[in-house]
Amino acid sequence: MNNNKFHLTGLVAAPFTPFDANGALNLAMIPRLADHYVATGVSGAFVCGTTGEGSSMSNEERMIAAEAWRKATAGKLKLIVHVGHNSLVDSRALAAHAEKIGAEAVAAIAPCFFRPGSVSGLVDWCAGIASAAPKTPFYYYHMPAMTGVNFAMVDFAPLAVKRIPNFGGIKFTHENIMDFSSALAAGEGGYDVLFGRDEILLSALVMGATGAVGSTYNYAAPIYNRVIKAYKAGDMAAARREQLKSIQFIEVFCKYGGMSANKVIMKLIGLDCGPVRQPLSQITSAQEAAMKADLERIGFFEAVRAG
Numbered sequence: 001m002n003n004n005k006f007h008l009t010g011l012v013a014a015p016f017t018p019f020d021a022n023g024a025l026n027l028a029m030i031p032r033l034a035d036h037y038v039a040t041g042v043s044g045a046f047v048c049g050t051t052g053e054g055s056s057m058s059n060e061e062r063m064i065a066a067e068a069w070r071k072a073t074a075g076k077l078k079l080i081v082h083v084g085h086n087s088l089v090d091s092r093a094l095a096a097h098a099e100k101i102g103a104e105a106v107a108a109i110a111p112c113f114f115r116p117g118s119v120s121g122l123v124d125w126c127a128g129i130a131s132a133a134p135k136t137p138f139y140y141y142h143m144p145a146m147t148g149v150n151f152a153m154v155d156f157a158p159l160a161v162k163r164i165p166n167f168g169g170i171k172f173t174h175e176n177i178m179d180f181s182s183a184l185a186a187g188e189g190g191y192d193v194l195f196g197r198d199e200i201l202l203s204a205l206v207m208g209a210t211g212a213v214g215s216t217y218n219y220a221a222p223i224y225n226r227v228i229k230a231y232k233a234g235d236m237a238a239a240r241r242e243q244l245k246s247i248q249f250i251e252v253f254c255k256y257g258g259m260s261a262n263k264v265i266m267k268l269i270g271l272d273c274g275p276v277r278q279p280l281s282q283i284t285s286a287q288e289a290a291m292k293a294d295l296e297r298i299g300f301f302e303a304v305r306a307g
């Protein structure tokens with residue numbers, strides 16, 4: 001295990017990057033989002049990741065956004081900057097910048113155009129990024145469904161501990177609870193394995209998860225904090241009840257357009273983050289109205305109210 005003393009725990013939101021009607025960065029929204037996270041029991045922000053559409057932003061925009069997030073979260077929330085890129089040069093520049101602005105951690109997804117051909121090759125890629133921010137814990141963002149890079153994390157982790165002095169852990173966005181559990185157990189607490197499938201958070205809690213990163217923690221953290229509280233109290237019926245609410249509303253936004261619809265939920269709760277960027281497409285106003293009606297029917301807005 002590495003000697004990493006830094007740990008990410010609780011619910012870390014993966015913010016939607018706010019854009020204005022013209023698709024430009026809307027930095028004024030960022031402090032409002034950060035305050036909402038604090039008010040709803042979120043412990044950190046994982047910025048410019050999948051939900052943050054980091055791959056649809058320029059390096060310059062990602063650095064500007066990261067600086068705005070650092071200003072808005074300092075002293076309140078842990079900041080994890082996603083620095084993944086298909087270019088190692090660009091990823092290293094983003095990692096060095098994240099360290100310069102004092103991010104608590106950096107993370108990077110696997111390159112998904114030219115892909116690493118082995119676990120060792122993936123570890124070497126991650127080591128190349130992590131060494132650009134040597135004082136900052138590095139997390140590998142495992143999301144095979146989007147990257148097509150699907151090595152077992154139980155094989156990746158020990159190699160990463162050996163070759164990456166600032167290895168902080170893995171952000172595990174996959175339904176493979178077996179690999180999640182094995183990687184977590186193998187680390188014996190020396191590194192984090194953060195869970196990334198919000199709709200099955202309870203299954204990960206049962207296997208020892210202590211931290212999670214997700215898009216729906218942007219607006220539904222109260223639901224998940226009730227899952228965690230009930231689980232810790234041994235009230236599995238209540239924990240399952242709350243987790244089923246998450247499954248229900250995720251099914252709703254997936255029906256209306258997946259991430260594009262997910263981003264519109266922020267508008268429905270009064271924190272409009274604007275449009276998605278191409279190649280994602282905006283949902284129609286009819287889809288938005290139908291989604292709102294579905295969410296009302298399942299009691300979503302009451303369930304996500306803080307307190």
Ligand SMILES: CC(=O)N[C@H](C=O)[C@@H](O)[C@H](O)[C@H](O)CO
Binds near residue numbers: 216
């Ligand atoms: C692909 C993607 O966005 N994964 C997110 C985190 O990694 C999750 O938080 C999902 O958005 C969430 O589990 C809903 O499916």
Ligand SMILES: CC(=O)C(=O)O
Binds near residue numbers: 049052082213
């Ligand atoms: C959920 C998450 O980790 C992301 O959108 O990057």
